[in-house]
Amino acid sequence: MLTNEWLYWLIGAFFIGVAVHILNNPENPRRIASGTFWGLLGVSFGYGTFVQSKQAPAWILGIVVLVMVALAGFGLTARSPEKTTTPGERADSARRFGNKLFIPALLVPVVTVLVATVGPLITIGGTPLLADGSATLTGLGVSAIIAVVVAVLILRPPSLGTPLHESGRLLEAIGWAALLPQMLSTLGILFTQAGVGKAVGTIAGWVLPEGSLFAAVVVYAVGMAVFTIIMGNAFAAFPIMTAAVGWPVLVQTFGGNPAAVFAIGMLSGFCGTLATPMAANFNLVPAALLEMKDKYGPIKAQLPTAGLLLLVNVGIMYFVAF
Amino acid sequence: MFALIGVALVIVGFALRINxxxxxxxxxxxxxxxxxxxPVEILDAFGTGFAGSRSVTTFVIxxxxxxxxxxxxxxxxxxHLIGKLSKLTTGRLLAAYLFIRQVTAAVGLNSIGGPAQTVRPLVYPMAEGAAVQKYGDLPEKMTEKIKGHAAGADNVGVFFGEDIFVAIGSILLITSFVDTTYNLTLEPLALALWAIPTGVAALLIHGTRLLLLDRQLSRMAFLPAPPKGLARVDE
Structure with missing residues (x-):
């Protein structure tokens, strides 16, 4: 059975490729530290396979993660100067290739959908080809490979290293934000182990007026949003706020429908995700990829929607879950 | 209570703009x-946390x-392509993308879009192309606004679509957490159904905002802000 691990190894190899590219680039002002950062990230993607299957100790990866945090966090890394085609060259080549340029771009979603829908149906000798829940990511990996091959065949770039060079440019623009989501998921684990949920529950007990369902709904929904803003991830906020308010107050005391309370609680957390730079992969990475001057631009565009939807969630939970 | 020191550290660190x-x-x-x-358990947590969340970074592929x-x-x-379709405004295009993104995510196809997969190569240039067609060369203020909304439409679409699909991470996280912690047996389908009202509200609210974006862009294009010196005199 195929799991997602092959894709993590491919991504690891890609990071190492970018690292080698940076190490060989004398124009990068801090090529050793920058190359080391991406190289370690690549190695960690492969080593992570053995941590997941408990064949290798996790603390070694923990040390490597802390080294990467130090390299990027203390500003020891730097971006290489951008080297790509000029706007004029791009306009010329757009005229030359025309709509053929869309073929590789559209292959990505089309092949992903195909693999995600057809993949789970394939069985070999009675066992399914793809492990449970791995079809979409497998599709993404397969589509990316097919698309890059097709793009090279259509465009005939000067060397096979060109895709690596061009993606290194995009990856360096993202920089340390690539590591933040994974750090936040660790923070969530540590917070839960340390009993942050219980502490928040104690405080919520002081704040909540006795017997007010509406106040409890507001504290749960708004608390989900606030903790998501702090921790960058609704998944990390959910165990904390559910242990504090969702389960003991909303379900046990007020007899709420657990499915409705928890589903709408999670969606209240998503309102927080729209509003926080901690959710780097959703808010900072797009700003970097779109080369925005204001790295909070996506958040500013999302903020009014996030506020209104949080109100809607409070309303829905109050009126339908009890 | 001391457990909350970490929460305070995050807030203070962010306020001080530390990395x-x-x-x-x-x-x-x-x-x-x-x-x-x-200390070893802490290092273990950093290692397992990293290994277990590698899927967040798969978009780089x-x-x-x-x-x-x-x-x-x-x-x-x-x-260039979008410039030929004069009826397709920036707001309408982004609203259409929001709808497609949400519907596809609701049937489990949440990896087909994203900032790297669709927003940078297709959605943003098309949204900007529609604006260029209408207003000519755009000042930076307008391109920044369009970029922000291109990224925003993708996020809102996927966040409030994916939870309607039963086999998505957030639904499975809820069931695995509450089932093990509180001995419940929640059906993923029941959770997914409760995500529909908020999903519809998200489409209506954000879709309306995107359609109104066209008016905002028109104001920005046709009524350039007064020079800074003048504005200060007015105040």
Whole structure:
């Protein structure tokens, strides 16, 4: 059975490729530290396979993660100067290739959908080809490979290293934000182990007026949003706020429908995700990829929607879950 | 109560604009140390946390193909193509993308879009192309606004679509957490159904805002802001 691990190894190899590219680039002002950062990230993607299957100790990866945090966090890394085609060259080549340029771009979603829908149906000798829940990511990996091959065949770039060079440019623009989501998921684990949920529950007990369902709904929904803003991830906020308010107050005391309370609680957390730079992969990475001057631009565009939807969630939970 | 020191550290660190990677790491270590978790266990948590969340970073795998076709003028071609369709305004295009993104995510196809997969190569250049067609050369203020909304439409669509699909991470996280912690047996389908009202509200609210974006852009294009000196006199 195929799991997602092959894709993590491919991504690891890609990071190492970018690292080698940076190490060989004398124009990068801090090529050793920058190359080391991406190289370690690549190695960690492969080593992570053995941590997941408990064949290798996790603390070694923990040390490597802390080294990467130090390299990027203390500003020891730097971006290489951008080297790509000029706007004029791009306009010329757009005229030359025309709509053929869309073929590789559209292959990505089309092949992903195909693999995600057809993949789970394939069985070999009675066992399914793809492990449970791995079809979409497998599709993404397969589509990316097919698309890059097709793009090279259509465009005939000067060397096979060109895709690596061009993606290194995009990856360096993202920089340390690539590591933040994974750090936040660790923070969530540590917070839960340390009993942050219980502490928040104690405080919520002081704040909540006795017997007010509406106040409890507001504290749960708004608390989900606030903790998501702090921790960058609704998944990390959910165990904390559910242990504090969702389960003991909303379900046990007020007899709420657990499915409705928890589903709408999670969606209240998503309102927080729209509003926080901690959710780097959703808010900072797009700003970097779109080369925005204001790295909070996506958040500013999302903020009014996030506020209104949080109100809607409070309303829905109050009126339908009890 | 001391467990909350980590939460305070995150807030303070962010307010002081310290690199978030450092803030998060220090907050995690401090919280764990206060709770009496040993150094090896803390390192273990960083290792398993990293290994278990590698899927967040899978979007980078499409960067080689996106970078390559951009080098050959993909964004130019997207702008050019959209320039031919005069009825397609920036707001309408982004609202249509929001709808497609949400519906596809609701049937489990949440990886087909994303900032690297669709927003940078296709959605943003098309949205900008529609605006260029209408207003001519755009000032930076307008391109920034369009970029922000292109990224925003993708996020709102996927966030409030994916929870309607039963086998998505957030639904499975809810069921696995509450089932093991509180001995419940929640059906993923029941959770997914309760995500529909908020999903519809998200489409209506954000869709309306995107359609109104056209008016905002028109104001920005036709009524340039008064020079700064003048504005200050008015106040």
């Amino acid at each position: 978030p990677l450092l803030v998060v790491t220090v907050a995690g270590i401090a919280t764990a140390a206060i709770a009496g978790i040993g 499409v960067l080689p193909v996106i970078g390559l076709i951009e080098r050959y003028g993909l964004q130019d071609q997207a702008k």
